[in-house]
Amino acid sequence: MIETPSLVDQYCHGVLRTELGLGTFEAQLARTEGPPAPGTTLFDTQTGFAVRRWCPPLLGLEPHCPPARYLARRRELGVLEAGRRLLRGSGITAYLVDTGLPGDLTGPTELGLAGDAEAHEIVRLEQLAEQVADTSGTVDSFLANLAESVHAAAAHAVAFTSVDGVRHGPALAPEPPGPGEVRGAAGRWLAARRVGDGPSDPVLLRHLLWIAVASGRPLQLHAGLAAPGTRVDPVPLTDFVRATAGLGTDLVLLHGYPYHRHAAHLAGVFPHVYADCGAALTRTGARAATVLAEVLELAPFGKILFSSGARGLPELHVVGAHLFREALARVLGAWVTEGAWSPDDAQRVAGLIASGNAGRVYGLA
Amino acid sequence: MIETPSLVDQYCHGVLRTELGLGTFEAQLARTEGPPAPGTTLFDTQTGFAVRRWCPPLLGLEPHCPPARYLARRRELGVLEAGRRLLRGSGITAYLVDTGLPGDLTGPTELGLAGDAEAHEIVRLEQLAEQVADTSGTVDSFLANLAESVHAAAAHAVAFTSVDGVRHGPALAPEPPGPGEVRGAAGRWLAARRVGDGPSDPVLLRHLLWIAVASGRPLQLHAGLAAPGTRVDPVPLTDFVRATAGLGTDLVLLHGYPYHRHAAHLAGVFPHVYADCGAALTRTGARAATVLAEVLELAPFGKILFSSGARGLPELHVVGAHLFREALARVLGAWVTEGAWSPDDAQRVAGLIASGNAGRVYGLA
């Protein structure tokens, strides 16, 4: 039996502080453009079914109970108490929290307290740039403050992350943009932006990535189909990846699905590249074992990291953790049974993926 | 045990009316460019093996009997009687039939009578344009007649379909082409075309898609590797998909394989997008359960539709239906056994995919 007593969730968000009704809860189960189609519900998804499987027992209900019954119990306990029970039932021992989302979400400290776990901050580059833009009067001061902010963030955050930086992947030049280019792009953005507008200029996004690379902190890049209608096949990132090799900064490819085999390939080829194997499980539910096994095809076992990718609902942290642990035990257990792996190797690799690799990459205690 | 008493084949063609020999039968088993390689036969494919598994018993023979024996029995019964036995043995209760292929194929009414099932027409936009072009003297009359024909077809057909419209996917502009553009493209096509030439101009194809969208009928788009040497990854269709959201017209992504995970993603993100999970099973035979399970990763269960994709041979309707039902029972049954899904949920989802979703999307009785 494979065991994973420590579990580092290397990429997640905080949870909502407000009480949720059936509709507002449902809307957090998937990222869509628009409401569910008439006659359908987002509870009828792998994520919805996984929530109904794993979460009701943590609140004292039977697995698979109807959504309305679950929501009633959740409100009965209150969002705080329900959140505590759920997070503490997840088995996650450390949360790395991307704080760059808008909305009333708990921060790392609050999440850690609720879940009785360690917690650390991941700084989102786009949000950092917005904050700096809000308080900088000129292009020069913006660029100077940006460099300073990244430097300061590197001192307390465990990692940086970028969602938009890689959307221009195929065009991503393999070197930092020149100072003139950056000044021009920054000037255009500052002149045109309204509060709340993130940077979208490819040159500016590229500049952000490179100052993060220079910080030495691991840089998490969103790949795959995570964002609605966005596709980031990680293979076209190869030139950027190659250009950042040997600089001492690790790159972590998040999510990946349905390009997770491609992400695993890059983790196999480049010493400084790591592959996430968790966020996709939260989405694929009963198929988690297969998706995990696909990551385990090409990625070296020392290069794979777990995450829940959860946002908004503590139920998603629970589901991510339970699906991962069950999938890992099933996949590695089957390989042991078949004689393909030794029991000792399987247990050792499980520990690496659950927490050992993350501890090493992020310098956790 | 999962049961699916109703089964709507949401995309298929009619069957050939002529007696077939070993070679002419074999040629219908796959879509190839050229005859089988020397020393090989198209019976040695997943489709060929699935036909030999499921069809001989419906004609009174043992499963897996040699092709020559099967063909002899088929001729002994005659193409009509063999077709009736096969179609009635498929378990399909409603056929939606794309009538836009050339060749001596049965139409919806004849197919429905042979199979003792409901049958409805799907109108292929390219063929409609050809028919209108054959009988229109000027660009103006062509365009007016085309609009009229689509409008008229929408009154009796259950859906429109387009094969060529999405081949230009990555370049597919997210709005209808302007009237001047359309007139220019139509003029060039009408001047150059010979009878039998379909529209191939991207502007004209785009115009066709948009007048179909305006009709309100579901629009089926061919994705994946269905056509020889053609690749339609549905992700680049995102801009078109987003532009058609909220107009009241559903888009159905047919086939999908090997991009079925990508198609399922789009069905998850956009309320008006649906994913086919059947035609690929007819091609992948013994692997049907895995391919179906891959669609079930990201697609909401209310957004998945069955089809056989069959053309020419009633054996392909049989194979599509049997592979689907067996795969569905196996995949959902395993999830129930593992405790991931409840038995009630599994039975309910099976009914949605087999017929419930199609009934709702196409407005079937």
Next chain:
Amino acid sequence: MIETPSLVDQYCHGVLRTELGLGTFEAQLARTEGPPAPGTTLFDTQTGFAVRRWCPPLLGLEPHCPPARYLARRRELGVLEAGRRLLRGSGITAYLVDTGLPGDLTGPTELGLAGDAEAHEIVRLEQLAEQVADTSGTVDSFLANLAESVHAAAAHAVAFTSVDGVRHGPALAPEPPGPGEVRGAAGRWLAARRVGDGPSDPVLLRHLLWIAVASGRPLQLHAGLAAPGTRVDPVPLTDFVRATAGLGTDLVLLHGYPYHRHAAHLAGVFPHVYADCGAALTRTGARAATVLAEVLELAPFGKILFSSGARGLPELHVVGAHLFREALARVLGAWVTEGAWSPDDAQRVAGLIASGNAGRVYGLA
């Protein structure tokens, strides 16, 4: 029980003649850009685990023994004796050897003697061009000598192979480049190259492919993610593939993974296209059965070929062969158990993939 007494390795390289230490052995387990990341080892990969599973027993050790113990035993036996035991334990009865790699690797004759098996040469087009360039004084003599060398090689080699020719896939024009273009490209390359520089000009590479096509020998094209950071999705090769149809030359798509389903599709559509199903198994280890099954979805069973893709270490020939045989027996055996395939069909198809198809395609005795 599925049996495969003959096994043709249709694509591999020779083995190193030097004694290896732990580090030099490890470096042969994967193709990476740079050394393993700190705290990780390439033994912690599917290939590393598969080597530790299958190879120690062939040298008298227990499966899964630690790498250091295995290497000590290997050195104790000596590289020659260890190589003989490993190769003879692989069950491979014929090796087709790409001799175009630099380094002190055994050639086909030596590999065949060590492994007590047939062996044949595959000529790598890029290396042939380099050799001709080294000894040709002018563009005219280079081009004439090149044509002559390909012609001469076709008389003794079983196939040609090209690694770089398909990297420019999407731009690969579907006809040979014109004589003027070729002269220009050859002139530029000859003027600029230093000894050891391979041809990288797309026109020159395209010329190489087409003179190989004209030779009538099977042409093996590297597809998939085999080379670090290189991506060759075979679908964009469709125009080239279509242009070479009917010329009497077969194309073999090597490796394929993670585009092996796409390669299988091309093998299904075009009579002269074949799909490799082996090299990817050496990389994916415990996942070999699934990867093999994915190739078996669309590729006709007469169009699938085994290879180990091994280079440098006889352990990789062993692993390729054992993983393949076990995966084939498991996948086909399960289909027989489920009733999807008949036992006779499964045994027949196993023989085709293991050796029958290769014998026919390469004209082996």
